[in-house]
Amino acid sequence: MATNTKNFNFKKPDESDFYSIQDQNGNWDLADEELQKLNEPAFEDYTTGTSVPPAATALEALKSKIKLPVWMSNVVAFCKGCCTLAMIVNNCVSSDADKPLAAAQGKVLQDQLTKLYSDLNGSTQTTDILSDALKVGIGIHEYNLAGTLYTGILPSPNYAYGNGTVFKRNSTSIMVVLYGALQEPIATNYSSDGQKWLGWNQHALKFDLKILENRINNTKRADNIEVFADGCEVGLTSFICHSETIGLPSSSYTSGTGLVLKRKQENVMVFLISTNTTISLKCKNEGGWRDWREI
16 A cells, blocks of 8 residues: 655555556656755745844754755844944944944044043142133143142132033133032133133022922911921921911011921921011920010
8 A cells, every 4th residue: 555755745655556657747746846945945035024033043043954944034034133344334424323333443432432531530639720720721621629728719618629620712711610529509710811710600500490499399388387397397498378377476477488497396496587578586495485586
């Protein structure tokens, strides 16, 4: 009795069977069909919008004893994820975001960054940054202020423990920026002739504006001055008064504002500012609340 081959289903007549031309031709047709698949193999070439797997995934899938179309699809996917020499950009002016940068240019960039960090970290100690700014060359110069040894003019003494940057465009255009050591605002000074300074200006930071905004937005209404102050946390708390606020020194404070300064539960000061700018003070210590006193 005839059987069939395992892979291509060719007919294998039994020794007792008569020779069949039809079966033989059928085997040749099957062989021709399979050989044609090798001659013009059909496989996924990722030209119709099919998602291309990562090159590493495709490379991992290139194993022996897999079907030829699968093997060729993985080869195509791997090649699409590879970088060819023609793709590499060997300059720093190209705007093509799809091409990789040559390692040689990466080294150039790294050297430039190293030099930049070296220049910025090479701060010089100064006892008078305004005087030094007039003497240095064109460029950007970093300074550490000399603390107790500083002799130059500053917006306030705390800046003597901070840092400064000199931006010198030319001999007659010089900007000095100071950064304090205790969260002082940034201070700037400018010379337009290379001889005289216009004077220090302090600038509010975005951080400072946020604090002010929070204080304004978080201002609370006080219904009873003493009860409100007792309930405040340690620190500063602002509040506003209204027509029914209990414990005011006079009716002129009903539209006023106040500030609670609380060091601990038994050490509290309340300042009230009336609409006519009169200020009253009320204190609390271990003996309890004292009377209002106008200051």
